[in-house]
Amino acid sequence: MLFKDFYTLQSVDSTGEAAYTAKITLNARHEIFQGHFPGNPVTPGVCMMQIIKEITKQIINAPLQLQSASNVKFTAIINPVVNPDLTLEFEVNETEEGLIKVKNTTAYGETIALKLSCMFVKR
Numbered sequence: 001m002l003f004k005d006f007y008t009l010q011s012v013d014s015t016g017e018a019a020y021t022a023k024i025t026l027n028a029r030h031e032i033f034q035g036h037f038p039g040n041p042v043t044p045g046v047c048m049m050q051i052i053k054e055i056t057k058q059i060i061n062a063p064l065q066l067q068s069a070s071n072v073k074f075t076a077i078i079n080p081v082v083n084p085d086l087t088l089e090f091e092v093n094e095t096e097e098g099l100i101k102v103k104n105t106t107a108y109g110e111t112i113a114l115k116l117s118c119m120f121v122k123r
Contacts, residue, residue, distance in 0.1 A: 002050050006030050012058060020090040022055045028080035043078035048114055052088065052104050056120065059092055060100060064120040067099065076113040083108035098122065 010023040033041035106114040
């Protein structure tokens with residue numbers, strides 16, 4: 001985990017062929033939120049992308065490096081005080097070239113906060 005104690009991974013479950021659901025809880029007391037932003041914490045988008053990478057790494061059991069990201073859409077603010085519990089839906093496939101293609105949707109409750117498509121290289 002790049003950011004110690006930033007979140008707790010509650011579960012990762014296979015939900016079908018190449019499909020996974022992860023549940024995490026953000027730590028609203030983490031020092032990142034003291035600067036982003038004091039009194040009104042917002043989860044940084046780059047931190048969410050790192051969480052997606054870390055969970056994908058666990059799913060495929062291999063170290064990864066981000067190669068590209070497309071369709072990155074932050075559609076709602078993730079306030080860790082108000083909505084610490086997130087559900088991340090993954091579709092993870094390996095391409096013929098050996099790249100790891102990930103489609104992710106991150107939500108709290110019924111609110112979709114992030115949609116992301118990206119490619120990773122195994123390291």
